[in-house]
Amino acid sequence: MTTIDTPHDIGHGGHHDEGSYLTPPPGGVFATIIHWATTVDHKKLGVMYLGAVLTMFLIGGLAALAVRTELWAPTRILADGTATGQLFHSAKSVAAGYQIYNRVFTLHGAVMVFLVIVPGVPATLGNFLIPIMVGAKDVAFPRLNLLSWYIYCTGAIFAILALLQGGVDTGWTFYTPYSSSHANNAYGAVVLMTTAAFILGFSSILTGLNFIVTVHKLRCPGMGWFDMPLFIWGMYATSIIQVLATPVIGITLLLLIFERVFHVGIFDPAMGGDPVLFQHFFWFYSHPVVYVMILPGMAIVSELIAVHSRKPIFGYRAIAFASLGIAAVAFLVWGHHMFASMGELAASIFSALTFLVAIPTAVKVFNWIATLYKGSIAWNTPMMYALAFLFLFSIGGLTGLPLATLATDMHLHDSYFVVAHFHYVMMGGTIIAFIGGLHHWWPKITGKMYNEWGGLLGCALVFIGFNVTFFTQFFLGTQGMPRRYASYVDEFQTLHQISTVGAFILASGMLVHVITFLTSLISGPKAPPNPWGGLTLEWYTESPPIEHNFHHEPIVKHGPYDYEDVYPPHCDPADFPLPEPLAAGARAH
Amino acid sequence: MTTIDSHHTPAKVRSSEPGWKRYLAASHFRNAEDEFDACKLGFWLFLATEVLLFAGLFCAYAMFRMLYPEAFAAGSHHLKVIYGGTNTVVLLLSSFTVAMSIRCAQTDNQKWLRINLVITIICALLFFFIKFYFEYIPKWTSGIRPGLLYTNPFAAHPQEPTWWSVYYGATGIHALHVLIGASLLSWCLYRSIRYKAYGPTHYTMLENAGLYWHLVDLIWIFLFPLLYLID
Numbered sequence: 149m150t151t152i153d154t155p156h157d158i159g160h161g162g163h164h165d166e167g168s169y170l171t172p173p174p175g176g177v178f179a180t181i182i183h184w185a186t187t188v189d190h191k192k193l194g195v196m197y198l199g200a201v202l203t204m205f206l207i208g209g210l211a212a213l214a215v216r217t218e219l220w221a222p223t224r225i226l227a228d229g230t231a232t233g234q235l236f237h238s239a240k241s242v243a244a245g246y247q248i249y250n251r252v253f254t255l256h257g258a259v260m261v262f263l264v265i266v267p268g269v270p271a272t273l274g275n276f277l278i279p280i281m282v283g284a285k286d287v288a289f290p291r292l293n294l295l296s297w298y299i300y301c302t303g304a305i306f307a308i309l310a311l312l313q314g315g316v317d318t319g320w321t322f323y324t325p326y327s328s329s330h331a332n333n334a335y336g337a338v339v340l341m342t343t344a345a346f347i348l349g350f351s352s353i354l355t356g357l358n359f360i361v362t363v364h365k366l367r368c369p370g371m372g373w374f375d376m377p378l379f380i381w382g383m384y385a386t387s388i389i390q391v392l393a394t395p396v397i398g399i400t401l402l403l404l405i406f407e408r409v410f411h412v413g414i415f416d417p418a419m420g421g422d423p424v425l426f427q428h429f430f431w432f433y434s435h436p437v438v439y440v441m442i443l444p445g446m447a448i449v450s451e452l453i454a455v456h457s458r459k460p461i462f463g464y465r466a467i468a469f470a471s472l473g474i475a476a477v478a479f480l481v482w483g484h485h486m487f488a489s490m491g492e493l494a495a496s497i498f499s500a501l502t503f504l505v506a507i508p509t510a511v512k513v514f515n516w517i518a519t520l521y522k523g524s525i526a527w528n529t530p531m532m533y534a535l536a537f538l539f540l541f542s543i544g545g546l547t548g549l550p551l552a553t554l555a556t557d558m559h560l561h562d563s564y565f566v567v568a569h570f571h572y573v574m575m576g577g578t579i580i581a582f583i584g585g586l587h588h589w590w591p592k593i594t595g596k597m598y599n600e601w602g603g604l605l606g607c608a609l610v611f612i613g614f615n616v617t618f619f620t621q622f623f624l625g626t627q628g629m630p631r632r633y634a635s636y637v638d639e640f641q642t643l644h645q646i647s648t649v650g651a652f653i654l655a656s657g658m659l660v661h662v663i664t665f666l667t668s669l670i671s672g673p674k675a676p677p678n679p680w681g682g683l684t685l686e687w688y689t690e691s692p693p694i695e696h697n698f699h700h701e702p703i704v705k706h707g708p709y710d711y712e713d714v715y716p717p718h719c720d721p722a723d724f725p726l727p728e729p730l731a732a733g734a735r736a737h
Numbered sequence: 738m739t740t741i742d743s744h745h746t747p748a749k750v751r752s753s754e755p756g757w758k759r760y761l762a763a764s765h766f767r768n769a770e771d772e773f774d775a776c777k778l779g780f781w782l783f784l785a786t787e788v789l790l791f792a793g794l795f796c797a798y799a800m801f802r803m804l805y806p807e808a809f810a811a812g813s814h815h816l817k818v819i820y821g822g823t824n825t826v827v828l829l830l831s832s833f834t835v836a837m838s839i840r841c842a843q844t845d846n847q848k849w850l851r852i853n854l855v856i857t858i859i860c861a862l863l864f865f866f867i868k869f870y871f872e873y874i875p876k877w878t879s880g881i882r883p884g885l886l887y888t889n890p891f892a893a894h895p896q897e898p899t900w901w902s903v904y905y906g907a908t909g910i911h912a913l914h915v916l917i918g919a920s921l922l923s924w925c926l927y928r929s930i931r932y933k934a935y936g937p938t939h940y941t942m943l944e945n946a947g948l949y950w951h952l953v954d955l956i957w958i959f960l961f962p963l964l965y966l967i968d
Contacts, residue, residue: 285764288765288779353783357779357782357783360782364775365771365775392786394786395786395787395790395793396790398790399790399791403793403797410883412883413884413885413898413902414801414902414903419898420805421899422804428796
């Protein structure tokens with residue numbers, strides 16, 4: 149790849165004196181705020197999303213800690229009628245305390261799913277990196293991008309309003325008829341929370357739509373479909389699911405709001421409606437959305453593993469097509485959330501289709517491991533997170549199989565086994581990959597290096613804490629601990645306490661990361677343009693990137709992972725020597 | 738240096754030039770043709786989401802019709818085919834005129850572009866008038882309402898309110914789309930009168946508004962037989 153002047157360069161941006169995108173405009177703090185609030189620059193929007201998503205992650209995380217603290221001890225009712233072991237206790241009754249617990253875990257689930265994991269990677273790293281990685285100046289529809297950020301914030305405000313109204317105790321799934329006809333006394337809260345999820349869906353659709361068009365129409369010269377980094381492939385597959393699945397949750401939540409406000413009787417069995425219809429609708433969106441959560445994680449890990457082991461990725465096309473394969477199968481498996489409420493034939497078919505997901509997923513995992521084989525592996529934070537992802541995601545994926553099996557699912561359904569399984573996938577998969585990616589691209593986004601030891605310490609604490617928290621829950625689940633309960637029988641206490649300790653270790657790891665990042669922002673050394681020796685386009689521009697990403701429209705002349713015959717840009721070739729037999733014929737960048 | 742458009746040299750604007758000639762593509766596209774293609778691709782994706790939104794309603798329809806066929810037949814008898822049929826014709830006609838207005842933009846026939854748009858908007862309003870004046874309002878006042886709000890004492894089947902929930906839900910969301918489509922087309926009409934905004938080399942907005950209007954028409958084509966023509 150070279151950055152030569154091209155004849156059609158006119159109008160394609162490129163003042164050589166152009167500053168970094170973080171350079172504040174003249175006119176003081178107020179002007180800067182206005183500038184950021186009205187920007188259509190995908191990089192600034194990515195950073196703004198990052199701020200919003202991390203704030204929500206903090207709220208959801210604190211709720212999780214509260215849930216774990218409540219579960220430290222079971223509720224024991226004493227002879228005089230008072231109860232011990234309740235963190236959320238109410239003067240009214242023990243049951244009222246349980247109600248608060250229900251609201252807190254619903255808050256945790258709804259915030260983490262709708263406000264953190266679903267928009268998390270695409271809206272932050274995706275927004276920042278996709279245009280740069282395809283060599284464009286911006287996403288296809290920059291103003292739509294800004295709009296979707298505001299829609300996200302509106303959704304977040306609705307969710308917070310629901311919280312202030314007393315919270316929702318339906319669980320993040322809003323199952324009818326509980327959500328439509330009963331739920332808690334705060335009448336407006338369910339409608340507000342549902343509206344929030346409905347609004348957030350729009351944000352998700354617009355982001356996905358924008359990315360699909362960007363990838364189709366704005367790739368720079370020389371970048372064919374199979375010259376794209378695998379990060380783009382993963383994001384592309386994610387966007388397809390976002391665009392095709394989200395409208396269905398839109399109509400579902402709209403009908404739920406109608407049900408709640410006008411009592412139209414679509415989902416309420418007392419009026420001839422069908423609550424299972426809600427579950428079908430809900431999971432037709434929410435199961436594909438599980439892959440909206442995990443595909444970006446996989447997209448990040450493909451980059452981390454290739455760059456930090458300096459090996460051409462093994463089976464590029466297999467990984468790319470596996471992303472699309474997962475996206476396709478994603479739409480066919482929703483029924484496995486309702487095995488008990490459908491006929492045997494339908495349940496068997498959904499069970500078989502669910503097993504199908506394991507194939508493209510395993511293809512990816514094996515390809516990553518084959519990439520690591522004989523690579524020169526860098527022992528830094530992004531790589532550690534990529535390895536943590538491989539361990540945790542494999543556990544999460546494999547424990548999905550007993551849940552897809554009809555016979556074992558009857559035993560494990562709605563138990564802590566399920567809780568542990570999806571936390572291994574969502575947290576151990578997506579969030580772990582997200583933090584790894586954040587470290588990997590932190591120098592590019594902020595222009596500052598972070599302290600490697602801080603990153604490694606945080607990673608170790610997160611990894612240990614995560615396993616202590618959730619591995620115990622597999623045991624709890626197989627022994628019969630049902631999910632969503634505020635209290636339990638005494639036999640479970642030891643395992644619950646281990647899990648709670650793990651949650652606090654996990655939180656301390658997150659705290660270490662926060663401190664590392666803040667220190668880096670305040671006093672971190674300036675980042676070079678290409679600290680890791682990457683070959684994808686974002687490493688060709690400055691750190692942080694200039695306002696229009698590149699001085700000239702790039703022309704791609706090598707693949708994204710050609711570590712065997714291209715010296716990385718902006719790097720000393722001595723630091724990144726090519727394999728011996730090939731070094732002679734290598735092209736300079 | 739703040740916006741993506743900042744690299745355009747501001748063109749010497751002669752206000753006598755029609756808007757479509759003055760239009761410059763946003764600077765992150767290579768040329769206006771790329772921009773047009775991108776906008777159309779984006780809009781088709783958006784239309785796909787609209788179809789999926791209605792797919793949920795059609796699913797609910799199919800399920801409840803399977804559960805309560807008699808209630809659906811009884812409820813459908815309250816609907817007058819003449820109103821539904823007229824509205825179908827009105828929407829088909831408007832779909833034709835909106836297509837003609839896009840054709841007029843391509844041939845730079847500004848006068849007929851506007852006339853066709855005006856006819857389309859009148860058709861939209863006519864649809865709305867028939868829907869509300871002859872259908873919603875008489876039914877609502879006689880107690881034929883969705884779900885628990887249903888107060889008509891002469892229900893032919895205990896599950897008739899469910900049918901009315903589906904009816905009001907589907908046609909109501911469709912009517913909302915008619916309203917949005919009509920607003921988009923009015924905006925196009927305004928820009929056409931004010932700036933001559935659409936012509937052979939630039940008519941992205943009109944094209945997409947037209948596509949949206951075809952979608953509104955298409956959904957009604959399915960709703961009409963499913964709601965009005967069942968026994």
